[in-house]
Amino acid sequence: MPKSLFQEIIFTIIMVFFMVYALICYNMTLAIGDFTNAVMLNAFKELVIMGPIAMLLDMLVAGPLAKKFTFRIFTPAETKPIFIILSISVFSVIFMCPMMSLVATILFKGGLLQSEIVSIWIKTTILNFPMAFFWQLCFAGPVVRRIFTLIFGR
Structure with missing residues (x-):
């Protein structure tokens, strides 16, 4: 997919928007307890905070780790690209979900000073993981790759 740092940044911005916005909603x-128009509008306010954090965590931590783990499993020359794409997507969720759940726990669920922070973080991660996993594999990943291909070509 991305062939340069510039393309990687653009791809990450688009992916962060689709993933973070959906998870905030x-x-x-x-x-x-309800999905409303107000939820969709208010999510943009949190996106301004969570988006840049997700960008940094993805570019500096999750992205490199996802690629490192993927290329320990697969050899690009011998593997169909779809398996590499799916592996990077899965590992990205595995790394990003706990990190972003921790950020959300700190910023929106009582902060660092509460006695239940670890249990709230674990619960948040457990609740977010299935949504992040399926949203990434079934919607955000394919849509973002399509948008990226329309912008940059193959």
Whole structure:
């Protein structure tokens, strides 16, 4: 997919928007018990905070780790590209979900000073993981790759 640092940044910006916005909507819906137009609008306010954090965590931690783990399993010359794409996607969720759940726990669920921070973080990660996993594999990943291909070609 991305062939340069510039393309990697653009790809990450698009992916962060699709993933973080959806997960913010999901968490707001869990918190209030209903998915409404207000949830979709209010999610943009949190996206301004969570988006840049997700960008940094993905570019500096999750992305490199996802590629490292993927290329320990697969050899690009011998593997169909779809398996590499799916592996990077899965490992990205595996690394990003706990990190972003921790950020959300700190910023929106009581902060570092509460006695239950670890249990709240674990619960948040457990609730977010299935949504992040399936959203990434079934919607965000394919849509973002399509958008990226329309912008940059193959």
